[in-house]
Amino acid sequence: xxxxxxxxxxxxxxxxxxxxxxxxxxxxxxxxxxxxxxxxxxxxxxxxxxxxxxxxxxxxxxxxxxxxxxxxxxxxxxxxxxxxxxxxxxxxxxxxxxxxxxxxxxxxxxxxxxxxxxxxxxxxxxxxxxxxxxxxxxxxxxxxxxxxxxxxxxxxxxxxxxxxxxxxxxxxxxxxxxxxxxxxxxxxxxxxxxxxxxxxxxxxxxxxxxxxxxxxxxxxxxxxxxxxxxxxxxxxxxxxxxxxxxxxxxxxxxxxxxxxxxxxxxxxxxxxxxxxxxxxxxxxxxxxxxxxxxxxxxxxxxxxxxxxxxxxxxxxxxxxxxxxxxxxxxxxxxxxxxxxxxxxxxxxxxxxxxxxxxxxxxxxxxxxxxxxxxxxxxxxxxxxxxxxxxxxxxxxxxxxxxxxxxxxxxxxxxxxxxxxxxxxxxxxxxxxxxxxxxxxxxxxxxxxxxxxxxxxxxxxxxxxxxxxxxxxxxxxxxxxxxxxxxxxxxxxxxx
Amino acid sequence: xxxxxxxxxxxxxxxxxxxxxxxxxxxxxxxxxxxxxxxxxxxxxxxxxxxxxxxxxxxxxxxxxxxxxxxxxxxxxxxxxxxxxxxxxxxxxxxxxxxxxxxxxxxxxxxxxxxxxxxxxxxxxxxxxxxxxxxxxxxxxxxxxxxxxxxxxxxxxxxxxxxxxxxxxxx
Numbered sequence: 020x021x022x023x024x025x026x027x028x029x030x031x032x033x034x035x036x037x038x039x040x041x042x043x044x045x046x047x048x049x050x051x052x053x054x055x056x057x058x059x060x061x062x063x064x065x066x067x068x069x070x071x072x073x074x075x076x077x078x079x080x081x082x083x084x085x086x087x088x089x090x091x092x093x094x095x096x097x098x099x100x101x102x103x104x105x106x107x108x109x110x111x112x113x114x115x116x117x118x119x120x121x122x123x124x125x126x127x128x129x130x131x132x133x134x135x136x137x138x139x140x141x142x143x144x145x146x147x148x149x150x151x152x153x154x155x156x157x158x159x160x161x162x163x164x165x166x167x168x169x170x171x172x173x174x175x176x177x178x179x180x181x182x183x184x185x186x187x188x189x190x191x192x193x194x195x196x197x198x199x200x201x202x203x204x205x206x207x208x209x210x211x212x213x214x215x216x217x218x219x220x221x222x223x224x225x226x227x228x229x230x231x232x233x234x235x236x237x238x239x240x241x242x243x244x245x246x247x248x249x250x251x252x253x254x255x256x257x258x259x260x261x262x263x264x265x266x267x268x269x270x271x272x273x274x275x276x277x278x279x280x281x282x283x284x285x286x287x288x289x290x291x292x293x294x295x296x297x298x299x300x301x302x303x304x305x306x307x308x309x310x311x312x313x314x315x316x317x318x319x320x321x322x323x324x325x326x327x328x329x330x331x332x333x334x335x336x337x338x339x340x341x342x343x344x345x346x347x348x349x350x351x352x353x354x355x356x357x358x359x360x361x362x363x364x365x366x367x368x369x370x371x372x373x374x375x376x377x378x379x380x381x382x383x384x385x386x387x388x389x390x391x392x393x394x395x396x397x398x399x400x401x402x403x404x405x406x407x408x409x410x411x412x413x414x415x416x417x418x419x420x421x422x423x424x425x426x427x428x429x430x431x432x433x434x435x436x437x438x439x440x441x442x443x444x445x446x447x448x449x450x451x452x453x454x455x456x457x458x459x460x461x462x463x464x465x466x467x468x469x470x471x472x473x474x475x476x477x478x479x480x481x482x483x484x485x486x487x488x489x490x491x492x493x494x495x496x497x498x499x500x501x502x503x504x505x506x507x508x509x510x511x512x513x514x
Numbered sequence: 515x516x517x518x519x520x521x522x523x524x525x526x527x528x529x530x531x532x533x534x535x536x537x538x539x540x541x542x543x544x545x546x547x548x549x550x551x552x553x554x555x556x557x558x559x560x561x562x563x564x565x566x567x568x569x570x571x572x573x574x575x576x577x578x579x580x581x582x583x584x585x586x587x588x589x590x591x592x593x594x595x596x597x598x599x600x601x602x603x604x605x606x607x608x609x610x611x612x613x614x615x616x617x618x619x620x621x622x623x624x625x626x627x628x629x630x631x632x633x634x635x636x637x638x639x640x641x642x643x644x645x646x647x648x649x650x651x652x653x654x655x656x657x658x659x660x661x662x663x664x665x666x667x668x669x670x671x672x673x674x675x676x677x678x679x680x681x682x683x684x685x
Contacts, residue, residue, distance in 0.1 A: 072661040185584070188577040189541055195570045196548065203563035208555060210563055211548075234607070241599040245634045410634035411641070415649065417607060417630060418623055422665075425619070426657055429664030434611045442604060449595065450537045468566045475561050 021377075028377040031076055032385060040073075040081040041382065045389050048088020049397075052095075053404035054412065055102040056240060059089035060348045060455075064232040065416055067225060067356055068423035075360040076378040080386075082356055083379065086349055087139060087386045090291055090332055091394060094131040094325050096405050099124055099254065107291025107328035110299040114313060114320030121316055124254050125398060129261040130318045131325045132394030134273045138326030139387035141277030142284060142333025146340075147380045149285075150369075154341040157366035162473040163484050167494035169467035172287045172344040173460060174498035184505045186452045194460025195467070197222050204469050217432040224461045225355045226424040226437040231454045232348070233420040234441025237413050239448055245410045256399040269322035272302050280327035284334020287459075290347035291328035298327025333383060340364050340376065343466065348455040351462055359427075538578040545571035545578075599633075606630055618668025619658075620676075623650035655679065 031037060047066065051057040063082050070078030093108030098115035111131065118127035160168070173191050200211045201221030212218040261269075276298035283294040302323030303313045313320045335346025336353070343365035345351035354364050362372055369376060394401075424437035444454050478484035485491050548571045555564035610626040617625070627646040636642060657663040659679050667673055 068657075069661075071663070183581070185577045185581045189538070189574055189581065192570050192573045192577065193541065196545075196567060196574065199567045199570065206556075206563050208563040210555065210567065211551065238600040238604055239595075241603045242595040242597060244596070245599070410631075410636055411645075414627060414630040414634055414636075414645065417603070418627065418649070418653070421607070421611060422619070422653055422657055425665065426661065426663040431611060431614055431666060434614070438604075438607055438611060441607075445600065445604075446537055450535075452537070464566075464570075471566075472561045480561075 024373050024377040025381060027374045028381040031374070031378045032080075032382055037077055037080055037382075040077055041084045041386060042389060044081040044084020045088040045386060045393060048085040048090075049092040049393065049401055050088075050404055051085070052089035052092030052104045053401050054407060054409065055096050055100070055104055055405070056236070056409065057089075057412070058105050058232070058236075059086055059093075059107075060352065061232045061236050061416075062089055063349055063352050064225075064228045065419045065423060067229070067352060068419070068426040070356055071359055071426055075357060075362050075372075076375050076382075078356055078360070079353070079375075079379050080382045082353060083383050084386050084389075086332055086353075087329070087383070087390055090329055091132070091135040091139075091325075091390050092401060092404075093328075094135070094321070095128060095398075095401050098127045098131065098321070099402055100405060105291070107295055107331070108324070109292055110295040110324035110328070111321055113299065113324070114315070114317045115324075117314070117316035118318070118321070119254070122254075123316070124402070125256040126261065126265065126318065127316075127321050128256060128398045128402070129259075129395065130265055130269055130321045132391060132398070133261055133266065134269060134276070134322035134325040135329040135394070136387050136391040137273040138277040138280055138328070138330035139332060139390065140384060141274065141326075142281040142330040143380060143384045143387065144333075145278075145281040145285075145330075146333040146336050146383070149337055150341050150376070150380075153337065154366045154369045157342055160366065160490070161488075162470040162477060163488045163491040164494070166467055166470035166474055167485065167488075167491035167498070168342055168344055169463045169470065171494045171498040171501070172338075172463050173456075173467070175287050175501040183451060184502065186450075187456050188502075190447065190452045190454065191456035191460040194227075194457035194462075195464035197227065197457075198224070198461050198464035199468070204465070205472055215432075217428075217430060222436055222461075223424075223427050223433050224458070225352075225359070225427055226433040227440040227461060228352055228355060228458055229420050229423050230437040230440025230442075231444040231458060232352075233416060233423075234438060235444030235448055235454065237417055237420075238441065238445040240409065240413055242445075242449075245413060246408060254402070256402050259395050259398075265318050269318055272306065272319045273322045273326040275305075276302065276323045276326035277330045280330025281334040283327070284331030284346055285337040287338055287344050287346055289331070290335065290349075290455075291331040294331035294334070295324040295328035298330075299324045329387075336379075336383075340368060340379070341366060345459055345462060348458055351455075351458045354462055535578075535582045538581040541578040542575050542582070545574040602633060603630065606633070614666045614668075616668055618671060618673055619665040620650055620654050620673040621668060622666075623653070651676065 051062040052059065062085055066085060070081055089105055090107055093103055093105030094111045094115060095104060097103040097108040097111040098119050101112055101116045103109045103112060115127045200218055202219055203210055279298050279301060280294040283289050283297055299320060302319055306319055309317050309319055311317050335350045338344040338346050339350040339354060345354055357364055420437060421434050424433040425431060427433050447454060474484050485495060549568050552564040552567040555562065606629055610622055614622045624646055627649065628642055631642055631645055654673055658665045
């Protein structure tokens with residue numbers, strides 16, 4: 020059966036148009052990832068509107084190409100100018116930039132390309148192997164277990180998404196509150212619609228996402244000075260392939276970091292940045308006698324961080340596709356992309372859309388093969404992308420945000436929602452509120468509310484239903500632990 | 515009586531902590547308004563439509579309250595930011611969306627782009643022309659003609675003057 024699905028996926032992927040989308044997505048991802056401040060999340064949110072009229076598989080391949088390309092390319096400015104292109108490349112600076120200072124930027128980028136490929140491929144295999152198992156187990160889940168999962172998703176996301184637990188929780192809860200606008204799913208009552216017809220179906224959460232990640236980031240950039248941080252790269256990147264000794268040196272650490280990064284990526288809320296820091300830290304612990312030392316230009320440090328952050332991309336798709344619980348903010352947007360096409364991520368997806376799933380799996384694998392090829396051949400050109408002034412890009416992004424919101428329903432009302440979300444997101448960023456929990460709250464709230472209410476109907480109003488289901492109980496306890504642990508840590512730190 | 519009690523609580527919290535967390539205070543007040551509206555929803559058997567919004571709002575009040583009481587160390591260094599450019603760009607964006615139903619997507623984007631580009635210190639006439647005229651037309655063709663998105667045409671539908679695509683592209 021699986022072989023049959025893979026065969027159909029390969030037929031889908033052989034379509035020249037889908038290949039064009041894949042390559043185009045990778046190029047766009049590399050372009051935006053190479054420019055500091057242009058995150059994968061922002062790029063995908065802004066360009067999501069291009070997928071609305073595509074087939075789900077075409078849209079997902081384009082977005083995954085951007086995702087993989089941006090996470091990979093984030094390492095290029097991290098190595099060359101000590102500024103990560105995307106947050107997930109922050110750990111690459113530690114050894115990547117010292118290599119660049121020694122005049123070995125090309126070597127660092129080549130190692131980063133190989134490690135990104137290894138980490139990405141491992142994570143796609145983890146996705147292919149673990150997703151069916153988890154989805155199969157989750158098919159037995161009923162309302163209490165799904166409520167518990169949504170609760171767990173919200174708590175763990177808030178606990179890992181920023182420096183402040185309280186701000187993360189407020190952000191997540193605000194997202195949940197926004198999700199209550201519209202027709203009540205159980206009674207049909209109009210909640211907070213104020214006789215505005217556009218609000219009957221609720222607030223378009225993609226418009227909110229575009230506002231939070233596009234407009235808010237743009238306003239922040241204008242606040243900081245639109246031309247600030249415009250670094251120039253003049254270093255020539257020569258050569259194509261890494262040396263055999265470098266390959267030998269980075270092979271074990273790339274594989275180890277790929278496996279670890281895939282698991283970390285699968286934890287809801289733990290994105291590429293956390294994965295890269297943990298895999299880098301583990302590499303320094305296991306290989307402490309490495310020469311040169313970590314932090315002084317060790318290629319293994321670059322490999323650990325880059326394999327770890329790219330591995331988180333496939334890992335993040337595991338809970339996204341099997342449970343409908345986003346692994347990070349990018350996968351939250353990918354859920355939005357699927358919902359636009361009436362494809363509901365969750366355990367039922369394996370039975371309803373197996374060919375789409377395997378097209379995503381095989382396509383993501385192919386994306387990493389292309390990233391390897393483009394990364395090797397084009398390193399010198401990608402490095403030049405850093406020189407593009409941000410002042411040329413932001414006005415274009417702002418217009419793409421507006422048209423992206425309008426394209427949702429052909430309605431200017433959604434552009435207002437998007438602008439409102441953007442201004443709120445800007446204010447929240449300035450006050451240290453993380454934005455990712457808000458998006459995840461938006462996605463998880465309907466799952467949480469519907470299943471909470473359904474559970475209570477099943478139990479005749481008794482909340483003990485969550486205690487009698489062992490799975491739900493364990494998941495809820497894990498969620499409570501996810502809030503309690505950082506709180507205890509914070510109290511201890513302040514004591 | 516109630517006002518005195520609120521005053522006493524505020525004294526205890528300290529006006530400084532309220533001032534230092536204006537957004538948290540705003541979220542608390544906003545949640546209180548939500549609770550007011552939600553409490554007027556009709557009740558039903560079991561958990562009604564008001565339960566979730568009220569529970570979530572109480573959660574916001576709780577966590578934002580902790581934030582106000584404990585103060586925050588995670589705020590960005592606001593003094594590093596100049597709010598004026600962000601306010602100008604936000605204002606231009608609002609004007610852009612506001613006039614779009616009147617002027618249509620194409621014309622309003624052609625007006626918006628040079629304003630923002632100029633404000634972003636782009637003074638090259640060629641670049642201004644390409645991004646202000648070429649980019650909106652390209653977007654119009656991609657979204658309006660290929661993706662068949664219903665873009666606002668405005669009172670005078672200038673976009674209809676643009677030629678049709680020579681090829682029909684469908685997905």
